[in-house]
Amino acid sequence: MAGPSEDYQNSLGNDDIKDQEDAHESSDPVDEGKDTEGDSMAHPASNSIHRSSSRPQLDLSKAAIQGNFEERDPTILLPNQSDDISHLALDIGGSLIKLVYFSRHEDQSTIDKRKKTVKLRLGISNSNRRSYPILGGRLHFVKFETHKINECLEFIDSKQLHCSGVDSRHWGSESPNSQPINNANNAVIKATGGGAFKFADLFREKLGVSIEKEDEMDCLVAGANFLLKAIRHEAFTHIEGQKEFVQIDHNELFPYLLVNIGSGVSMIKVDGDGKFQRVSGTNVGGGTYWGLGRLLTKCKSFDELLELSQRGDNRTIDMLVGDIYGGMDYSKIGLSASTIASSFGKAISENKELEDYRPEDISLSLLRMISYNIGQISYLNALRFGLKRIFFGGFFIRGHAYTMDTISFAVHFWSRGEMQAMFLRHEGFLGALGAFMSYEKHGLDDLMVHQLVERFPMGAPYTGGKIHGPPLADLNEKISWMEKFVQKGNEITAPVPMAKPGTTGLGGFEVPSSKGGTLRSDASALNVGVLHLVPTLEVFPLLADAKTYEPNTIDLSETGELDYWFTVLLEHLPDLVDKAVASEGGTDDAKRRGDAFARAFSAHMARLMEEPAAYGKMGLANLLELREECLREFQFVDAYRSIKQRENEASLAVLPDLLMELDSMSEETRLLTLIEGVLAANIFDWGSRACVDLYHKGTIIEIYRMSRNKMQRPWRVDDFDEFKKRMLGSGPQKPRPHRRALLFVDNSGADIVLGMLPLARELLRRGTEVVLVANSLPALNDITAMELPEIVAEAAKHCDILRRAAEAGGLLVDAMTNSIDGSKENSSSVPLMVVENGCGSPCIDLRQVSSELAALAKDADLVILEGMGRALHTNLYARFKCDALKLAMVKNQRLAEKLVKGKIYDCVCKYEPAG
Amino acid sequence: MDLKDEASIAMLPAESRAPMPHLAIDIGGSLIKLVYYSRDGDWLPEDNKIWSSKESLGVSNGEGNHPLSEGRLHFAKFETSKINDCIEFIRSKQLHVGGQHHEVPSKNKIIIKATGGGAFKFTDLFKEKLGIVLDKEDEMDCLVAGVNFLLKAVQREAFFYMDGQKQFVQIDHKDLYPYLLVNIGSGVSMIKVDGDGKFERVSGTSVGGGTFWGLGRLLTKCQSFDELLELSHVGNNRVIDMLVGDIYGGTDYAKIGLSSTNIASSFGKAISVDKELEDYQPEDISRSLLRMISNNIGQIAYLNALRYGLKRIFFGGFFIRGHAYTMDTISVAVHYWSKGEAQAMFLRHEGFLGALGAFASYERHGFDDLTAHQLAQLCPRRESCSEGTLHSAPHCDVIKEKKTL
Structure with missing residues (x-):
C-alpha cells in the first residue's frame, strides 16, 4: 500500500505562478527577403508587429477604435506569395478536435470604375489597398470528435488546409527553441491541447505536416483576449435559461x-x-463528470x-436541506429546504442499489455537484484577486x-449577486484560436471589432461548428445536404414554438421546473459563424458616439418581436423565392436552389425561435441581413434584378416631367414638394408586404402620384420646418449651404429616381456636394452602388445640373464619350458622387461601413437617411456629429404603432441639427 | 450489538439544583451522536469496554456554589438508519430520565436537547417511543459551542x-x-x-x-x-484519476507548477471506453x-x-x-x-461537536462556567484521556492502523 500521502507529496509542488511578461521580443518578423511586392510601403516597425516567439500579442487598443480613421498606419505586408492562402491551427483535446482555419476572400476585383474614380478623388491609389494591416478573409471554426480523428485528417486533406500557402520559412515559428525547418514541403501546423503531443506522428504520417505544439495556457488566453476584443458581443450571461450578451469595453477588460x-x-x-497566471484550479472537472x-x-x-x-431529478439522490430538516428551511443560515446539503447524500440508503437509481437523476446530480463546485471555487478566487x-x-x-x-447560479449564490x-460564444475554440494567433504573421493583431462580420452559412456553422460527414465542397453538395438535413426530420422540420425557458429558481440550489422539455441537448450549442475579416470596413466617422451607438431600433429579444418578424418573413418567403428563381431564369437548377434557400432560411428562423441567442445578439437588421446572406449562399445574386430594371426605366421615363414641374415652383414650395416626393416614392418597397400588395393595383406613376397627393402635413414625425429653416433660413439672410451631403438611398425605381435624385439635384443646385450612398451588394429591391451610375447617367441626359455634377463626380466617364455634348465646357459644378456603403443588407450598421464612405464622410456636414431599413429599423435613434435628416414612410402597422405611435403609411421626417 | 461506537471522556458537569437530563443528541443525516453523562459508579455491566478514567476532579462552581460531582461524559454513535437501536440504547440505559438512579422528574414532560437535522425529523418518533420531547438546539450553535468547549477545556484536543x-x-x-x-x-x-x-x-x-x-x-x-x-x-x-502526466505524456507541466503526478481530473481516466465499472x-x-x-x-x-x-x-x-x-x-x-x-x-472529539454543544446548552449544567473559567485552569493538572482508546471495539482496526502510521 502506498503511504497515504505518497501521491500528493510527489505531486503537489509549489503552485508556481506563471507570469509571462513581455520578456523577449523577437526582432521584426517581417522577412525582408520575402518582401518582394512591388509597392514599397515602409512598414513602421513600431506598430504592433513585434511579438514574442511563444505568444501572440493583440493590439486592439482603444486608440485604434476611437482614433483617427483617416490615418491608417501600414503595418504588416500581407503574406504575398499566394492569393488563396489558407492557414490552419488545431486544438486537439481529449474528446474534441477544434480547427480554426483561414481562407482568403475570393478576389472581388471586378473592374469597378466608380470605385476607381472615388479613390482617385480621394487620392487613394490602388496600391494603397495593401496598406490595410490585415488580410481580408474568413476565419472558419469547425470541430471533430477526437476518436474520429481520421475525419479531421480527411477534412484537412480535402481542403488542402495543411499545404496551401503555408511556407514554413514564413509561417513557421521563429522561436529559438524550435528546430529549423529544412524541408520546404514539411509544412508546420500550430496545435495545442494534450493531443498535440499524442497525434503528432499521425499528422506527419498522414498529411506530411509537423505539428508545432503551442502552450495550452498561452493559447487559451490569446484566444479569449482576441474574442473579447474583436467580437462585439462575444460574452454573455446565462441566467435562468436566458442568455444576455454583454458588450465589454476593451479598456476595462483586464x-x-x-x-x-x-x-x-x-x-x-x-x-x-x-x-x-494560473492562480488555481480543481481536479473536479469535465473528466470527473x-x-x-x-x-x-x-x-456511451x-x-x-x-x-x-435534462430529464433528471436530483432530489432522488442528493440530500437536500429539507431532507435533513424535515422539509423546513434552515433559514437562519440562508439555506432553503431545496438547497443541496450533500451531493449523492441520499445514495447512502441501504435499500437502493445503483440499478435502482435513474441514470437521468444521477447525471443531473453529478452535473450540479461539479458545476456548483467550480462556480464556488471560481468565485472565491475572483474575490481573492x-x-x-x-x-x-x-x-x-x-x-x-x-x-x-x-x-x-453558483457564482450568484456565493457572491450574493455581486458577481x-x-x-x-466561441468557448470551444479558445485554444485553437490562440494557436492560430501564434503564427508569426496571422495578421489578426491589429484587427478591430468593426472589421469583422460574422456570417452563418449552412453547414458547420449551423450545427455549432460540428462537422457531420464529409465537408461541403460546392453548392451542389450544400443543396443536397440541405435536403437531407431537413429530411432527417428531427432537426429543424418546422418552426418550434418558443417555450418558456427553463428556470433554476433563485431560492436555493433548486431543481429547475421545466428545463427538460424546452432545451434540447444541442439547442443551446450556439451557432458559430464564419468570421469574415474585412479590413476595409470602418466606423462611420460622423457618429456622435460610436461606443454607445446601437444600430437596431428593434431588439428581437423583446417579447413578441421575434415571433412577429418571424411570421412576417415567413409569409414573405414564397414571394421572395419566386422572385429569386425567376431572376435566375426559372431553370430547374434555380428552382432547386430556391427550395434549398427556403429550407435554409426556415431552418435559421426555426433555430432562432428555439434559441433566440443562437446567433449572438440579434436585431432586426441582423435578421434581414441573414436572409440576404442566405440568398447569396445559394447563389441568388440579385433576386430583384429584373424588377429593379423595369421600375428604374419606368421612373426615368417620367423624371423629366417631374423635374420641369419642380423647376416651376418657388424655392420654398419646391423643398416641401421634394421632401413629399421622397416620402411618397418610398412607398415602392418590395420589402414591405403592404406595398407588394399595392403593386398589383396600379402603375408606378399612378401610385406615386396618389401617394404624393396624400402627403398631408403634419406628418407623424414632422421636423420639416426646422429643416427648411436650416436650408432656406427664416429672414432675408440666406444660410450657408451644406458643404457635402451624404444621401443614404433605399429602393430602386421611383424611390431613387423620383424621390432621392430630385432631392440630390436640389442640393447640388445649392452648391452642396452630394454623395449617394448605396449598398455594395443587392438586398431586396434596394439600389446598389453598381447600378447607380447608370441611373444617374440616364437622368443626366435630361438635366444639366445632374449632368455637370455627375461629370464633376466622375460618374459619366463612359457617358461622356458617347455624349454629343462631350465637347461642352466642363463647368465648375459641385460633384455628384456615388459610394458603396460596404454592406448588403436593407439596413445599415454604421459601425461597419466601407472605407470609401468613411473617407467621404470626412467633409460631410449633412447626412440624409432614407427608407425604413436605414432610418427606422436601424439608426432612428442614432446621433450624428453633423445635421441629420431621417426620411421614411412607415409601411408596417406594428412598426408604426411601436415607433411613432401612428399607423401604416405614416411618414417620418426627423431632422436633428448637429451637436 | 448494534451500538456503533461509544466512547467516553471524564468530564465533570455541575450537579445542578434541579435534576437535569444527562443526555444530548445530535441526529445527522447519516449518524446519530449521543453525549451522556454518568456519575462514577453508574456503570452498567455492559459498559465495561468503555475506557474510564480513574481520575476525577472536584470542581466547585463558583457562582452557584454547586460542587461538581465526579463523573464522565460518554460519547456514542449510531447510524441514522438504525435509529431504533439508538432509541433502544437510550431506553435500556434510561438516559432520557437522567440515569437509572435518578427519579423521573415531576413533570411528565421530559425534555432532551437535540441538534442536527434529524432533531426535527424524528421528533415524533422520540415522543412516541420514549415519551420525550426533543428540544431542538441550533446545529451551528451546538457545533461551535462544542468546539469552543473542547478547544478551551481539553488539553491536546x-x-x-x-x-x-x-x-x-x-x-x-x-x-x-x-x-x-x-x-x-x-x-x-x-x-x-x-x-x-x-x-x-x-x-x-x-x-x-x-x-x-x-x-x-x-x-x-x-x-x-x-x-x-x-x-x-x-x-x-x-488507475482512475487522470494525472497531469497522463495528459502531457509523462512530462511535468512545470511551467504552471503542476507535476506529472498531480491529479488533473478526478475520475478522468474512467472515461475510457474500454473499461466498465466492474473493471x-x-x-x-x-x-x-x-x-x-x-x-x-x-x-x-x-x-x-x-x-x-x-x-x-x-x-x-x-x-x-x-x-x-x-x-x-x-x-x-x-x-x-x-x-x-x-x-x-x-x-480528537471531532464527531461529537454538535452533541457536545447540545449538551452544553442545558441551562443548569454548570458547563458554561466550567469551560470559561475553572476547567481552563484545571487543565494543566489534568491528564487528558489517552488517545486512541476513546473508541470501542468497532473502531479497533482503525485505531491500530493509526498507531502504525
Whole structure:
C-alpha cells in the first residue's frame, strides 16, 4: 500500500505562478527577403508587429477604435506569395478536435470604375489597398470528435488546409527553441491541447505536416483576449435559461478570471495580452463528470450523459436541506429546504442499489455537484484577486444551458449577486484560436471589432461548428445536404414554438421546473459563424458616439418581436423565392436552389425561435441581413434584378416631367414638394408586404402620384420646418449651404429616381456636394452602388445640373464619350458622387461601413437617411456629429404603432441639427 | 450489538439544583451522536469496554456554589438508519430520565436537547417511543459551542496531521479566535468563529461525507462507510484519476507548477471506453473518491480562511473519523493551496461537536462556567484521556492502523 500521502507529496509542488511578461521580443518578423511586392510601403516597425516567439500579442487598443480613421498606419505586408492562402491551427483535446482555419476572400476585383474614380478623388491609389494591416478573409471554426480523428485528417486533406500557402520559412515559428525547418514541403501546423503531443506522428504520417505544439495556457488566453476584443458581443450571461450578451469595453477588460473547464479545471488570472497566471484550479472537472457518469450510468458519450441530465431529478439522490430538516428551511443560515446539503447524500440508503437509481437523476446530480463546485471555487478566487469578471469556457460547458445555469447560479449564490458568470460564444475554440494567433504573421493583431462580420452559412456553422460527414465542397453538395438535413426530420422540420425557458429558481440550489422539455441537448450549442475579416470596413466617422451607438431600433429579444418578424418573413418567403428563381431564369437548377434557400432560411428562423441567442445578439437588421446572406449562399445574386430594371426605366421615363414641374415652383414650395416626393416614392418597397400588395393595383406613376397627393402635413414625425429653416433660413439672410451631403438611398425605381435624385439635384443646385450612398451588394429591391451610375447617367441626359455634377463626380466617364455634348465646357459644378456603403443588407450598421464612405464622410456636414431599413429599423435613434435628416414612410402597422405611435403609411421626417 | 461506537471522556458537569437530563443528541443525516453523562459508579455491566478514567476532579462552581460531582461524559454513535437501536440504547440505559438512579422528574414532560437535522425529523418518533420531547438546539450553535468547549477545556484536543504523524497543538485560548471551523458531515459547513456564541456560517459545500459514502456505495457496493474508508487504504487512484502526466505524456507541466503526478481530473481516466465499472477495483475507486472530496474541501476551506484572514482551520465532522488518509489529504490540500502558509487542524472529539454543544446548552449544567473559567485552569493538572482508546471495539482496526502510521 502506498503511504497515504505518497501521491500528493510527489505531486503537489509549489503552485508556481506563471507570469509571462513581455520578456523577449523577437526582432521584426517581417522577412525582408520575402518582401518582394512591388509597392514599397515602409512598414513602421513600431506598430504592433513585434511579438514574442511563444505568444501572440493583440493590439486592439482603444486608440485604434476611437482614433483617427483617416490615418491608417501600414503595418504588416500581407503574406504575398499566394492569393488563396489558407492557414490552419488545431486544438486537439481529449474528446474534441477544434480547427480554426483561414481562407482568403475570393478576389472581388471586378473592374469597378466608380470605385476607381472615388479613390482617385480621394487620392487613394490602388496600391494603397495593401496598406490595410490585415488580410481580408474568413476565419472558419469547425470541430471533430477526437476518436474520429481520421475525419479531421480527411477534412484537412480535402481542403488542402495543411499545404496551401503555408511556407514554413514564413509561417513557421521563429522561436529559438524550435528546430529549423529544412524541408520546404514539411509544412508546420500550430496545435495545442494534450493531443498535440499524442497525434503528432499521425499528422506527419498522414498529411506530411509537423505539428508545432503551442502552450495550452498561452493559447487559451490569446484566444479569449482576441474574442473579447474583436467580437462585439462575444460574452454573455446565462441566467435562468436566458442568455444576455454583454458588450465589454476593451479598456476595462483586464484583469479577469478565465476558468477553463476541460477534464480538469484551470483558473487563470489574465492581466493583459500574454500576461497571465494560473492562480488555481480543481481536479473536479469535465473528466470527473464524464468519468463518474460513465461508471454510474453506462452512457456511451459525454453528450448522451448531458442529455440525460435534462430529464433528471436530483432530489432522488442528493440530500437536500429539507431532507435533513424535515422539509423546513434552515433559514437562519440562508439555506432553503431545496438547497443541496450533500451531493449523492441520499445514495447512502441501504435499500437502493445503483440499478435502482435513474441514470437521468444521477447525471443531473453529478452535473450540479461539479458545476456548483467550480462556480464556488471560481468565485472565491475572483474575490481573492479582486477580479470583477469571470469567464467560463472549456469543453465541459459546450453551450449546455443547464451547465451554464448551474455555474451562474453558483457564482450568484456565493457572491450574493455581486458577481456574474460569463460565457463565450466561441468557448470551444479558445485554444485553437490562440494557436492560430501564434503564427508569426496571422495578421489578426491589429484587427478591430468593426472589421469583422460574422456570417452563418449552412453547414458547420449551423450545427455549432460540428462537422457531420464529409465537408461541403460546392453548392451542389450544400443543396443536397440541405435536403437531407431537413429530411432527417428531427432537426429543424418546422418552426418550434418558443417555450418558456427553463428556470433554476433563485431560492436555493433548486431543481429547475421545466428545463427538460424546452432545451434540447444541442439547442443551446450556439451557432458559430464564419468570421469574415474585412479590413476595409470602418466606423462611420460622423457618429456622435460610436461606443454607445446601437444600430437596431428593434431588439428581437423583446417579447413578441421575434415571433412577429418571424411570421412576417415567413409569409414573405414564397414571394421572395419566386422572385429569386425567376431572376435566375426559372431553370430547374434555380428552382432547386430556391427550395434549398427556403429550407435554409426556415431552418435559421426555426433555430432562432428555439434559441433566440443562437446567433449572438440579434436585431432586426441582423435578421434581414441573414436572409440576404442566405440568398447569396445559394447563389441568388440579385433576386430583384429584373424588377429593379423595369421600375428604374419606368421612373426615368417620367423624371423629366417631374423635374420641369419642380423647376416651376418657388424655392420654398419646391423643398416641401421634394421632401413629399421622397416620402411618397418610398412607398415602392418590395420589402414591405403592404406595398407588394399595392403593386398589383396600379402603375408606378399612378401610385406615386396618389401617394404624393396624400402627403398631408403634419406628418407623424414632422421636423420639416426646422429643416427648411436650416436650408432656406427664416429672414432675408440666406444660410450657408451644406458643404457635402451624404444621401443614404433605399429602393430602386421611383424611390431613387423620383424621390432621392430630385432631392440630390436640389442640393447640388445649392452648391452642396452630394454623395449617394448605396449598398455594395443587392438586398431586396434596394439600389446598389453598381447600378447607380447608370441611373444617374440616364437622368443626366435630361438635366444639366445632374449632368455637370455627375461629370464633376466622375460618374459619366463612359457617358461622356458617347455624349454629343462631350465637347461642352466642363463647368465648375459641385460633384455628384456615388459610394458603396460596404454592406448588403436593407439596413445599415454604421459601425461597419466601407472605407470609401468613411473617407467621404470626412467633409460631410449633412447626412440624409432614407427608407425604413436605414432610418427606422436601424439608426432612428442614432446621433450624428453633423445635421441629420431621417426620411421614411412607415409601411408596417406594428412598426408604426411601436415607433411613432401612428399607423401604416405614416411618414417620418426627423431632422436633428448637429451637436 | 448494534451500538456503533461509544466512547467516553471524564468530564465533570455541575450537579445542578434541579435534576437535569444527562443526555444530548445530535441526529445527522447519516449518524446519530449521543453525549451522556454518568456519575462514577453508574456503570452498567455492559459498559465495561468503555475506557474510564480513574481520575476525577472536584470542581466547585463558583457562582452557584454547586460542587461538581465526579463523573464522565460518554460519547456514542449510531447510524441514522438504525435509529431504533439508538432509541433502544437510550431506553435500556434510561438516559432520557437522567440515569437509572435518578427519579423521573415531576413533570411528565421530559425534555432532551437535540441538534442536527434529524432533531426535527424524528421528533415524533422520540415522543412516541420514549415519551420525550426533543428540544431542538441550533446545529451551528451546538457545533461551535462544542468546539469552543473542547478547544478551551481539553488539553491536546487539536492536532496537525502530516505525513502520518499527529502533532498536538496547545492553543492559547486567548488567541483562539477567530478561526474557521469546517464541519464535514453529510455536507460541509464552514463557520467563522469569533467567540463564544459569536459565529457565522460563511460557506460550505455539498460535496462532503455523504457524497463520499453515497457515491462510494453506488460505485463499490460497500456495505458501510467504514468499509469504504478501509478500502481506500489499499487503493491506487492513478488507475482512475487522470494525472497531469497522463495528459502531457509523462512530462511535468512545470511551467504552471503542476507535476506529472498531480491529479488533473478526478475520475478522468474512467472515461475510457474500454473499461466498465466492474473493471475497476473498489479500492481504487474509494481512494480516488476520498482524495477528490478531501482535496476539494481542503481547497474551499483554505480559500475561505484566506478570505476572512483566519489563521486556523479546524476540521471536524464524521467524515474524518480520525481516518488517517482523510486527514492527510485534507492537510495536504490546505498545505498545497496555501503554499504552506496554512495548516489543517483536527479535533480528537471531532464527531461529537454538535452533541457536545447540545449538551452544553442545558441551562443548569454548570458547563458554561466550567469551560470559561475553572476547567481552563484545571487543565494543566489534568491528564487528558489517552488517545486512541476513546473508541470501542468497532473502531479497533482503525485505531491500530493509526498507531502504525
